[in-house]
Amino acid sequence: MRDFWRLFSSFFKVALRREMAYRGTFLAGIIGQWISYGATFLGIYIMVSSFDILGGWNGSEVLMLYGLSVMSYAIGASFFYNFSNGLAGRIRSGEFDASLTKPIHPFLHEVFSAGYNVGYISHFTVSLVVMAAALSSTNYNLTVQSLMFLILSVLGASLIQASALIASSVMSFFTVGNNPIADFLLWDVKEFTNYPITVFPKGIQFVLTFILPFAFMNFYPAAALLGKAIPEGYPAILPYLSPLVGALVFALSILLWNWGLKNYKSTGS
Amino acid sequence: MEKYWLVFKKSLKSELTYRSAALWGIISATLSFLIQIFLWRALLGTGVRNDTSFPDMLLYVLLNSFISPLTRANVAGMIENAMIDGTISMELLRPISYKGYMFSQTIGKNIYGVVTATVPVMLISLPLLSGAVLPDMVHILLFFMSALLGIALTFEVTYLAGLLAFWLQRCWFIRFYLHGLRSVFGGTMVPIWFYPEILKNLSYFLPFRYMTFEPINIFLMKSSVEQAWISILAAFLWLIGLSLAGKLVWRAAMKKLTVNGG
Numbered sequence: 001m002r003d004f005w006r007l008f009s010s011f012f013k014v015a016l017r018r019e020m021a022y023r024g025t026f027l028a029g030i031i032g033q034w035i036s037y038g039a040t041f042l043g044i045y046i047m048v049s050s051f052d053i054l055g056g057w058n059g060s061e062v063l064m065l066y067g068l069s070v071m072s073y074a075i076g077a078s079f080f081y082n083f084s085n086g087l088a089g090r091i092r093s094g095e096f097d098a099s100l101t102k103p104i105h106p107f108l109h110e111v112f113s114a115g116y117n118v119g120y121i122s123h124f125t126v127s128l129v130v131m132a133a134a135l136s137s138t139n140y141n142l143t144v145q146s147l148m149f150l151i152l153s154v155l156g157a158s159l160i161q162a163s164a165l166i167a168s169s170v171m172s173f174f175t176v177g178n179n180p181i182a183d184f185l186l187w188d189v190k191e192f193t194n195y196p197i198t199v200f201p202k203g204i205q206f207v208l209t210f211i212l213p214f215a216f217m218n219f220y221p222a223a224a225l226l227g228k229a230i231p232e233g234y235p236a237i238l239p240y241l242s243p244l245v246g247a248l249v250f251a252l253s254i255l256l257w258n259w260g261l262k263n264y265k266s267t268g269s
Numbered sequence: 270m271e272k273y274w275l276v277f278k279k280s281l282k283s284e285l286t287y288r289s290a291a292l293w294g295i296i297s298a299t300l301s302f303l304i305q306i307f308l309w310r311a312l313l314g315t316g317v318r319n320d321t322s323f324p325d326m327l328l329y330v331l332l333n334s335f336i337s338p339l340t341r342a343n344v345a346g347m348i349e350n351a352m353i354d355g356t357i358s359m360e361l362l363r364p365i366s367y368k369g370y371m372f373s374q375t376i377g378k379n380i381y382g383v384v385t386a387t388v389p390v391m392l393i394s395l396p397l398l399s400g401a402v403l404p405d406m407v408h409i410l411l412f413f414m415s416a417l418l419g420i421a422l423t424f425e426v427t428y429l430a431g432l433l434a435f436w437l438q439r440c441w442f443i444r445f446y447l448h449g450l451r452s453v454f455g456g457t458m459v460p461i462w463f464y465p466e467i468l469k470n471l472s473y474f475l476p477f478r479y480m481t482f483e484p485i486n487i488f489l490m491k492s493s494v495e496q497a498w499i500s501i502l503a504a505f506l507w508l509i510g511l512s513l514a515g516k517l518v519w520r521a522a523m524k525k526l527t528v529n530g531g
Contacts, residue, residue: 025439032445039449043458050319050463051312180293188300195304199311 007104007112015115026119033122037070041130044194055199060134061226066194067131068218072154074123076161083114084165084182088172097266107257138226146225149240153221156246160217163246163253164190170260185212193218198231205231209238216245272365273373280377291385298334298386299393305330306397319462324401325489327394329460332485334390336416337457338382340423340480342375344431345443352434357526368515371431372424404490411497416484418504423480425511432515435522450475456482462491476511479504 019026044066049059057065087110090096099106099113135142168182193214197205208215209231216238223230224239309326316322351357361367404412430447434440452458453468455477461469472478483500486492492500 022439025437025442028437029442029445032442032449035449036445036452037449039452040458043452046463046465046468047308047312047459054308055311183297184293188297191301191304195308200304200307204307 011112012116016118018115019118029119030122033119034126037123037126041066041126055196056228057196057226058138060137061222061228062195063130063134064222064226065196065218067127067134068154068157068222069190069193070123071127071131072157072217073161074120074127075154075158076165077123078117078120080111080162080165081117081120083111084169086114087169091172091264094266106261107254140226150221150225153224153242156242156244157217157221159246159250160213160242163249164214166250166253166257170256173260173264190214190217196223196228198229202231209234213245213249216242273369276365276370276373277377280374281381284378284381291381294382294385295389298390302330302334302390302393306394320491321460321462324398326460327397328401328489329485331390331394331398332488333457333481335383335387336419336481336484338386339376339379340420341379341382342371342424342427343444344371344375344424344427345434345440346431347371347374348431348434349438349440352438368428368519371428375424402490404488407494408487408490408497411494411501412484412488415479415487415497415501415504418501418508419480419484422476422504422508422511425508425515426476426480429511429515429518432518432522435525451477451480454478455480460485476504476507479507 041063045059045063048054048057048062052058054062087096090099090110096110099109102109164185165182168185171181189208189212192200192204192208197208197215197219200208205215208219220230220239221242222228230236230238306327309330310323312318313321313323313326348357351360360370363370427447430443431440433443454472454475456464456472461472461478461482464472479500483492483504487497487500
């Protein structure tokens, strides 16, 4: 375990230095992300609040959904985005094969050497500000318990986001082209969860709960926190299961990755 | 002209090689269309808000998914890559205007996106469209003028912002600024008629609303013929102003250009 931390911190320092080499670019990127994500938050708020209510949620409450989604993505992606996005390139160039010869597991070596992505600090800060504003505008009374629940749920949600990144990179073991599965999992499906899933048809609610469990990333924790209804007939315990679901899909995604690795044949370059 | 046609065809052809990408493009476009439809259905139901009914929104979303992929352009990214790998020095030697080259390439790419993404969306929505009111001939003609201007204007703005690449070296972030500004002031996410007054008024002073919002507004006959002409004129003036600015910036960029190797 001590070796783990030593390795992690030395890789972390290298990543930080790499980003800070272009300080101006780094700052301009952060501000750009604020503007871009801020615009989406604003759009969601204008849309919902000009109708007062969407499926029982008001504008500020709906903002919690996208807030949780962006915050958990910031945490999950800061550890796994470089890894997930870079794997195909490293396999194509043959660099990946070096990971197979290292004295730690190839998965860990890939994650560490891909590096921590400092840039996600912009996603984290913008979502933190929006969620704080949303909760205070609904006069939400945040207790120690509900704060603990929120933090645990965000951690679970981050594991779900990380799993999506890990799972989508498995494709790279089999094809060298671009990876549409990543876009599908990370952008298209997740877009549903920007709004309460109860406004969508039953089939979509089922998929987002039991098959691609993105609803545990934001909808269920937010529903528990704000006292909103969950889909009819679903177990009342679901809103509290995010940390568990997160741990489960994270383990599954690593199993999937190892399965991909087992079936991987080097390009030999 | 022939040269640009050639670039256009090449760009279209290189897109055609990614067959599986097309399939995922269809899935992606369909999903994002369905999300918006369910959402507006939940919001509007059978009622009317701000003069907007569900069939109006359906047409809005549909036209948006038709025009948006046409206006997609990442000039900054193209220049950045060309500068990093040095191909920029080759591209500048070609007997063709760089801007025209970028434009033909972008359009070639985008046409492919429209055909693969929008056609399936159209097919899904046909049965839903029965309640929608289609515009008269005058508005259709005005729509086409406005849409063409919108496409040109979008390219002009992304081109101008993209030229910053010559000074910044790294500029992957420019598209985030453009996305944010278009989303807020261009009504790409929520139609501007739902906006609070301040934002609505601000949007008149910026070019973004003429990119996709005004053309769609005309198609939905929410603009009178007179208002439509005014918005077309405004888009035209923006286009002239920005392309003049583009020329000046380009000239400055050519003086400044540094190519790393290549």
